[in-house]
Amino acid sequence: DTGVSQDPRHKITKRGQNVTFRCDPISEHNRLYWYRQTLGQGPEFLTYFQNEAQLEKSRLLSDRFSAERPKGSFSTLEIQRTEQGDSAMYLCASSIQGAVDEQYFGPGTRLTVT
Amino acid sequence: LAKTTQPISMDSYEGQEVNITCSHNNIATNDYITWYQQFPSQGPRFIIQGYKTKVTNEVASLFIPADRKSSTLSLPRVSLSDTAVYYCLVGDIRGRAAGNKLTFGGGTRVLVKP
Numbered sequence: 001d002t003g004v005s006q007d008p009r010h011k012i013t014k015r016g017q018n019v020t021f022r023c024d025p026i027s028e029h030n031r032l033y034w035y036r037q038t039l040g041q042g043p044e045f046l047t048y049f050q051n052e053a054q055l056e057k058s059r060l061l062s063d064r065f066s067a068e069r070p071k072g073s074f075s076t077l078e079i080q081r082t083e084q085g086d087s088a089m090y091l092c093a094s095s096i097q098g099a100v101d102e103q104y105f106g107p108g109t110r111l112t113v114t
Numbered sequence: 115l116a117k118t119t120q121p122i123s124m125d126s127y128e129g130q131e132v133n134i135t136c137s138h139n140n141i142a143t144n145d146y147i148t149w150y151q152q153f154p155s156q157g158p159r160f161i162i163q164g165y166k167t168k169v170t171n172e173v174a175s176l177f178i179p180a181d182r183k184s185s186t187l188s189l190p191r192v193s194l195s196d197t198a199v200y201y202c203l204v205g206d207i208r209g210r211a212a213g214n215k216l217t218f219g220g221g222t223r224v225l226v227k228p
Contacts, residue, residue: 004157035218042201042218043158091157101148105157 002026004106006092012112013082020078021109025094032075033103034067035091043091049075050097082113118202123223132189134222136202139183144206147178147185152199152221161200162187189224197226 005024013019025032030051035043046065048056051072064082069075079086089110093103119137126132138147146165150158162169162176164185169176175188189196199221 042199042221045217093157101146102160102163103150103158105159108155108157 006106023092029094033093
């Protein structure tokens with residue numbers, strides 16, 4: 001399978017704990033996105049990488065959220081001191097810069113904060 | 115940031131053509147229009163992308179009038195498996211700082227009935 005993969009698929013954590021999610025994009029894709037989606041809503045942009053550079057970060061994103069993409073390959077999204085409002089599906093997508101920006105999404109990581 | 119407006123939901127029947135119109139009155143010169151499809155518990159899937167006039171691929175057509183303030187996604191002869199949420203996105207896909215402008219709205223829930 002050469003699609004976008006995310007790990008873990010599900011995560012249950014207690015409020016106040018830190019969590020880290022991983023995304024492995026399609027190998028030749030230089031763009032990587034993180035989104036958050038709550039029930040009944042469309043995905044909400046969190047941050048964007050082109051290669052290893054984090055070029056955009058949503059102004060709505062709390063300082064508790066941080067993302068990295070070392071060496072322009074996989075990416076991690078960390079949430080520190082989780083809150084119940086962080087419960088959502090976290091989606092990763094990748095694309096290759098070109099004439100058409102088609103984002104390929106992974107299956108997502110569902111986070112539940114208790 | 116161009117905001118999009120779509121109908122909340124639409125019902126159709128198998129074999130019919132479904133047309134979903136998206137309004138984006140504040141679209142910028144460099145913005146492209148992209149449509150995604152999402153099934154429950156899955157990440158969105160790219161359908162089609164265009165800048166002006168008409169674009170057609172194997173699954174859909176996208177009609178964009180000259181003023182580009184709206185666009186219409188056309189799904190020919192839908193089947194039950196086309197029941198999903200459809201999102202219209204407007205953004206500068208070619209700019210270096212493209213990520214922050216890719217905003218999913220609430221989407222249109224399409225229900226295809228037998």
